Amino acid sequence: MEDNRLIIRIGPALVFIGVVALWECAARFSGWSSAVFPGPGVAAKGMWELILDGTLLKHSVASLFRVTVGFYLAAILAIPLGILLGWWKMGQTLFNSLIQFLRPISPLAWIPLALLWFGIGDKPAVFLIFLSCFFPLLVSTITAVNRINSLYFQVAANFNFSTYETASKVIFPAMLPTVLPALRISLGIAWLVVVAAEMIAVKSGLGYLILDSRNALRMDYVMDAMVAIGLIGICLDRVIVQLNRIKSVSWGSV
Amino acid sequence: MGHVLIKDLVKKFVERRASRRLLNSNPDLDRGNSLLVLDRVNLEFENGELVCILGPSGCGKSTLARIVAGFETLSSGSVQIDGKEVNGPSSDNIFVFQHNGLLPWLTVWENVGLGLRHIKDAGEKAERAQEYIDVVNLTGFEHHYPHQLSGGMQRRAELARALVVNPEVLFMDEPFAGLDFLTRLKMREEVINMHEFLQKTVLFITHDIEEALVMGDRVVVFSDRPATVKLNIRLDYPHPRDFHRDPDLEGLRRTVYTELGVHYAL
Numbered sequence: 411m412e413d414n415r416l417i418i419r420i421g422p423a424l425v426f427i428g429v430v431a432l433w434e435c436a437a438r439f440s441g442w443s444s445a446v447f448p449g450p451g452v453a454a455k456g457m458w459e460l461i462l463d464g465t466l467l468k469h470s471v472a473s474l475f476r477v478t479v480g481f482y483l484a485a486i487l488a489i490p491l492g493i494l495l496g497w498w499k500m501g502q503t504l505f506n507s508l509i510q511f512l513r514p515i516s517p518l519a520w521i522p523l524a525l526l527w528f529g530i531g532d533k534p535a536v537f538l539i540f541l542s543c544f545f546p547l548l549v550s551t552i553t554a555v556n557r558i559n560s561l562y563f564q565v566a567a568n569f570n571f572s573t574y575e576t577a578s579k580v581i582f583p584a585m586l587p588t589v590l591p592a593l594r595i596s597l598g599i600a601w602l603v604v605v606a607a608e609m610i611a612v613k614s615g616l617g618y619l620i621l622d623s624r625n626a627l628r629m630d631y632v633m634d635a636m637v638a639i640g641l642i643g644i645c646l647d648r649v650i651v652q653l654n655r656i657k658s659v660s661w662g663s664v
Numbered sequence: 665m666g667h668v669l670i671k672d673l674v675k676k677f678v679e680r681r682a683s684r685r686l687l688n689s690n691p692d693l694d695r696g697n698s699l700l701v702l703d704r705v706n707l708e709f710e711n712g713e714l715v716c717i718l719g720p721s722g723c724g725k726s727t728l729a730r731i732v733a734g735f736e737t738l739s740s741g742s743v744q745i746d747g748k749e750v751n752g753p754s755s756d757n758i759f760v761f762q763h764n765g766l767l768p769w770l771t772v773w774e775n776v777g778l779g780l781r782h783i784k785d786a787g788e789k790a791e792r793a794q795e796y797i798d799v800v801n802l803t804g805f806e807h808h809y810p811h812q813l814s815g816g817m818q819r820r821a822e823l824a825r826a827l828v829v830n831p832e833v834l835f836m837d838e839p840f841a842g843l844d845f846l847t848r849l850k851m852r853e854e855v856i857n858m859h860e861f862l863q864k865t866v867l868f869i870t871h872d873i874e875e876a877l878v879m880g881d882r883v884v885v886f887s888d889r890p891a892t893v894k895l896n897i898r899l900d901y902p903h904p905r906d907f908h909r910d911p912d913l914e915g916l917r918r919t920v921y922t923e924l925g926v927h928y929a930l
Contacts, residue, residue: 562767
């Protein structure tokens with residue numbers, strides 16, 4: 411028992427250390443110079459430089475800002491729209507084909523149009539992130555509302571719920587166990603898309619850092635940006651997972 | 665109050681997807697592709713009666729209750745509660761559902777509070793909710809979520825939620841389905857006690873003949889679909905009832921079994 415708990419606690423860190431060791435070995439015995447394939451030592455040194463001169467912080471904040479704005483915009487629009495379409499069956503019939511048509515178009519396919527419409531700066535990146543989150547959220551909200559047990563609507567009618575009360579006291583809490591995982595997945599997608607979005611049209615963000623470092627042939631900085639992306643990704647995921655622990659949501663997992 | 669009058673009630677379900685093959689094989693479906701479920705049902709329940717409705721499964725017992733409670737429309741005839749025509753669900757008639765109807769994202773306390781939303785004064789509200797939680801013996805479980813309760817406790821919480829609004833009529837559609845044998849017997853006792861204490865009209869749907877005869881002030885037996893009333897008997901036996909000591913009750917039990925088509929397995 412005690413041993414097991416120890417493994418659970420420090421095991422993941424050991425796996426990380428193992429992978430770093432493999433990386434070191436690969437870098438050393440690959441025969442490539444450290445400019446082409448930097449090992450963890452070189453990358454750590456580069457990371458330290460990036461932290462010291464504030465570059466890493468600046469780019470991380472820029473990326474997080476775009477993801478936050480795009481993600482919130484998508485959630486604010488997609489969730490109410492999903493509730494509406496989930497409830498209003500006729501609307502669902504009318505709009506479903508359109509949604510299913512737009513959904514598989516990669517947000518990256520919108521890059522040329524985004525650049526043309528929104529110019530240079532944060533706007534096209536935010537727009538691409540918005541697109542990448544909007545459709546998954548919309549579709550899963552509609553599904554969540556459709557799947558609500560009709561019994562709960564009968565209870566609502568029995569206790570004379572108004573339309574607003576039905577939405578806030580039945581539909582909203584009933585769909586949360588399905589919508590929260592969708593939020594988690596779309597935040598992950600947003601974090602994937604921001605890197606691609608920042609390789610065009612902007613001069614900041616972790617995506618730009620990768621592109622800029624490549625142009626300067628600093629592969630250690632490229633790797634540092636990748637490490638930062640991974641670390642921030644873990645943190646974002648943790649934040650969303652915490653939401654599942656709220657008591658009035660945990661019934662969904664029983 | 666809680667006087668229920670059902671006059672010439674007919675309910676047909678329109679079968680939109682009925683195929684010709686189904687039409688040929690099922691004599692219940694007439695040419696208009698509709699299924700006759702309730703055929704001219706006439707019933708009258710006194711104020712405060714605990715009415716047990718028996719019938720073979722699928723005969724339309726639940727449909728009858730859902731129509732009286734306003735969840736379903738009728739095809740013809742009329743249903744009146746206290747002289748007023750029923751037209752839609754209302755918190756005057758609370759339905760206790762066959763499967764768990766508690767809202768799973770609310771605690772017992774919040775579920776019971778659903779029927780008290782109109783009360784502004786928080787103190788009065790809390791007092792009412794606590795009173796009924798105590799009536800169903802859930803004191804101490806106010807802040808538990810439904811999934812943290814046993815099946816019997818969930819039914820009792822739902823009962824408290826129904827009673828707290830002081831409804832004219834209480835509908836219970838096989839409320840003990842899925843409970844184990846002992847819990848079921850205990851819940852019978854609790855509903856009988858609750859009924860003697862509060863004197864509400866209760867429509868209790870069950871397919872358990874003993875349950876109906878042990879609990880009911882009146883027993884209504886339906887035929888197979890289309891459902892018509894086969895038996896409608898007032899039971900004036902005191903509680904607790906015992907089939908062995910009361911030959912009349914035992915005789916009635918045999919009659920009901922025979923009416924429902926069971927002859928030997930008594």
